[in-house]
Amino acid sequence: MKIKKAVIPAAGCGTRMLPATKSVPKEMLPVTDKPIIQYNLEEIAAAGIEDILIVTNRGKSAIEDYFDRIPELEDTLSRQGKIRELSLVREASQLARVHYVRQQEARGLGHAVWCARSFVGDEPFAVLLGDDLMRSQTPVTAQLVAVAEDYGTSVLGVQRVPPEDIARYCSLRVSPVRKGLYDVSALVEKPKPEQVYSLFAILGRYVLTPGIFPILESLPPGHGGEIQLTDAINVLCGRERVLALDFKGRRYDTGSLSGYLEAQIDFALNHPLVGGWMRAYIKEKAETLMGGNGGANTLPG
Numbered sequence: 001m002k003i004k005k006a007v008i009p010a011a012g013c014g015t016r017m018l019p020a021t022k023s024v025p026k027e028m029l030p031v032t033d034k035p036i037i038q039y040n041l042e043e044i045a046a047a048g049i050e051d052i053l054i055v056t057n058r059g060k061s062a063i064e065d066y067f068d069r070i071p072e073l074e075d076t077l078s079r080q081g082k083i084r085e086l087s088l089v090r091e092a093s094q095l096a097r098v099h100y101v102r103q104q105e106a107r108g109l110g111h112a113v114w115c116a117r118s119f120v121g122d123e124p125f126a127v128l129l130g131d132d133l134m135r136s137q138t139p140v141t142a143q144l145v146a147v148a149e150d151y152g153t154s155v156l157g158v159q160r161v162p163p164e165d166i167a168r169y170c171s172l173r174v175s176p177v178r179k180g181l182y183d184v185s186a187l188v189e190k191p192k193p194e195q196v197y198s199l200f201a202i203l204g205r206y207v208l209t210p211g212i213f214p215i216l217e218s219l220p221p222g223h224g225g226e227i228q229l230t231d232a233i234n235v236l237c238g239r240e241r242v243l244a245l246d247f248k249g250r251r252y253d254t255g256s257l258s259g260y261l262e263a264q265i266d267f268a269l270n271h272p273l274v275g276g277w278m279r280a281y282i283k284e285k286a287e288t289l290m291g292g293n294g295g296a297n298t299l300p301g
């Protein structure tokens with residue numbers, strides 16, 4: 001089994017990041033100098049996947065413009081000899097073949113994935129939730145794809161989350177296959193305390209077989225009155241083998257302000273142009289805070 005396609009559901013409205021997301025899609029907010037969705041595309045490209053479907057809705061045309069070429073801008077940068085900027089601008093439009101489909105009603109993540117059925121056809125495919133930004137040595141999608149291709153099954157990207165947070169995710173009933181790899185026998189979305197199977201939750205990365213589509217087609221609404229992808233996978237694991245990989249990497253929830261700010265700091269610390277400056281700035285700031293003069297409240301002038 002070879003994974004050649006990926007789907008990014010990008011039709012969410014970004015309520016937790018208002019007012020910034022009032023007119024800018026949350027996927028287009030930058031982390032350092034690139035929009036969040038570009039990191040998703042880079043992660044997909046690093047897994048050898050060349051065709052990507054982005055599921056959008058009204059108000060997301062900035063995403064389509066971003067991955068398009070802008071010949072006028074390229075000409076201007078080229079005439080001005082701005083070679084670095086030119087290659088950055090071109091890079092975004094050359095990462096993969098990007099396709100789009102619109103989710104016309106907000107009916108949940110499962111419905112967004114169902115909108116990808118014609119694009120996906122009868123093949124296994126990766127799904128990346130744009131809010132979940134990853135830093136890892138081996139890109140997380142490549143870790144999942146390797147297991148999926150090895151075992152010929154669906155693979156869910158999971159990590160343990162703190163007990164007080166599990167109700168914000170989903171919970172998986174698992175049994176070990178080998179170190180870091182588990183068989184999945186049941187899942188529940190946004191579990192109540194008595195429904196928690198384990199502290200393993202899916203964190204925005206999936207490889208799914210096309211067996212998910214007939215399930216999604218007739219699935220009743222679940223949590224929040226929406227068609228939940230987790231509910232469909234719960235049915236899928238009764239029909240075929242589904243694995244969970246405890247992937248290696250740090251995940252940031254960029255859909256929340258605190259997760260977004262953590263990502264800004266960590267990505268800036270590792271950015272070739274500003275990493276050194278950021279380290280020095282944080283050190284200076286920490287010394288001020290330790291010194292007890294409450295750096296956050298002091299404004300110059």
Ligand code: G1P
Binds near residue numbers: 109129132204229230
């Ligand atoms: C979604 C999924 C949930 C998953 C979470 C983190 O929830 O439905 O199963 O654990 O993403 O990737 P949401 O954040 O949209 O509420």
